[in-house]
Amino acid sequence: MIIKACIFDLDGVIVDTAKYHYLAWNRLANELGFEFSIEHNERLKGVSRMTSLDILLEVGGLTYSNAEKVVMAARKNEWYLEYIYKMTPDEILPGVISFLTMLREKGIKISLGSASKNAMLILERVQLQSFFDAVIDGNKALKAKPDPQVFLLAAQELNENPTNCVVFEDAAAGIEAALAAGMKCIGIGSPEILGRADKVVPGFENANIELIKF
C-alpha cells in the first residue's frame, strides 16, 4: 500500500529531549529529598507532564494536593525550558533531515503528533517548522497516548484517511495510540519495547522510501 502522510512523535524520534526532561525532573526530586534515576525516567517517555509528576511522586513515596502539583509541574517546566532555549539544529537525530526532505520531494504530507506542550518551541529552536504541514501538540490534543486522539487530529488536519497514514514513535503508549487510530506504525528504538509496531528500526540513518512501504 502507498502511504500518503507521515506523523512523527517529537521527543525520542526527531530530537532527544528525554535527557532534559530527566535533568529537570531530577532537580525537582532532589528538592523534595530524593533521587530520580535514569531507569525511572524511562517510565516518563510519551507520558503527559502531570502524569509524569504523578509517577515521580509515586517513586518518592510522596502525596501532594492538586494545587501543589500544578505549582511543581510549572517549576519543572521552567527548568526544562532553560535547556530547550539552548537547543540548536545540531540536536536533530541522525538521518531525520534527509528523511523529511525525501518525503517532501515525494509529495508525502508531514505532521507532528506529540504530547508535549513545548513542541512548537522545540521545532523552532531546531529550525524544522517548515517541514510540517500540521502540528498537533499537547495544547491541541488533550487525551494522552495511548488514546489515538493526537494522531486522529493530525490526519484530520492533513485531510487524510487514517488508513493512509503511518506514525513514527519511540514509546509503547504511542504505538498503541497509532494502532487504535487504525494507522500503520514504525517503532524507533528497540523491538523489545516496541514489538507491537508494524516495523521497528533503530533510527532514520539510511532510511529511504522502502521504510514506508507496507
Ligand code: G6P
Ligand atoms: C512527550 C515526552 C514526555 C513528556 C511529554 C509532555 O510525550 O515523551 O516525556 O512528559 O511530552 O511534555 P511537556 O513538554 O508538555 O512537559
Ligand code: MG
Ligand atoms: Mg516520544
